[in-house]
Amino acid sequence: MAEVKLLGFWYSPFTHRVEWALKIKGVKYEYIEEDRNNKSSLLLQLNPVHKKTPVLIHNGKPIAESMVIVEYIDETFEGPPILPKEPYDRALARFWAKFLDDKTAAMVNTFLRKGEEQEKSKEEVWEMLKILDNELKDKKFFVNDKFVFADVAKNFMGLWLGVFHEGSGVVVVTNEKFPKFCA
Numbered sequence: 549m550a551e552v553k554l555l556g557f558w559y560s561p562f563t564h565r566v567e568w569a570l571k572i573k574g575v576k577y578e579y580i581e582e583d584r585n586n587k588s589s590l591l592l593q594l595n596p597v598h599k600k601t602p603v604l605i606h607n608g609k610p611i612a613e614s615m616v617i618v619e620y621i622d623e624t625f626e627g628p629p630i631l632p633k634e635p636y637d638r639a640l641a642r643f644w645a646k647f648l649d650d651k652t653a654a655m656v657n658t659f660l661r662k663g664e665e666q667e668k669s670k671e672e673v674w675e676m677l678k679i680l681d682n683e684l685k686d687k688k689f690f691v692n693d694k695f696v697f698a699d700v701a702k703n704f705m706g707l708w709l710g711v712f713h714e715g716s717g718v719v720v721v722t723n724e725k726f727p728k729f730c731a
């Protein structure tokens with residue numbers, strides 16, 4: 549039996565965060581695909597609070613919430629660090645990860661809702677992107693110009709943005725508007 553297992557949805561950016569962290573560390577794991585419409589008794593038993601994926605199982609013990617799992621992986625396994633070493637840099641990384649996490653709903657609502665709710669979400673996303681564009685300036689990544697914690701949190705933008713743009717016909721992120729973020 550594999551020591552590390554991951555319950556996830558193939559399309560979920562939250563699951564991808566965990567997969568990226570495991571890959572950064574070079575951890576071998578068994579991936580178990582869940583069915584959103586028919587959740588397994590294992591998932592319900594391991595994440596009774598939220599009943600959501602991802603759930604990491606390490607030596608039989610479950611951990612839920614993607615960024616909590618990413619920190620756990622960082623603390624548990626050898627390999628390149630995901631959170632920076634210095635406490636101040638760690639705080640910055642956590643700050644930006646939280647900022648991005650808190651904006652997930654607005655991002656999704658921009659594409660899936662209509663009317664007033666959609667317009668409000670769009671404004672919120674633009675405001676967020678302005679802040680990110682300004683923060684990134686000429687850096688590639690948030691902290692010390694290295695791909696780590698906050699960049700793992702940001703993954704839903706890079707992964708699904710194009711698909712959401714195409715599928716919904718709503719384009720919120722353009723190179724002209726947010727050149728640094730897009731770069």
Ligand code: GS8
Pocket residue numbers: 557560561562584599600601602612613614615
């Ligand atoms: C969010 C997980 C989540 O929404 C995290 O892990 O960071 N804050 C959590 N997971 C979704 C899959 S992605 O759309 C999920 O499991 N949804 C199932 C449901 O809502 O029933």
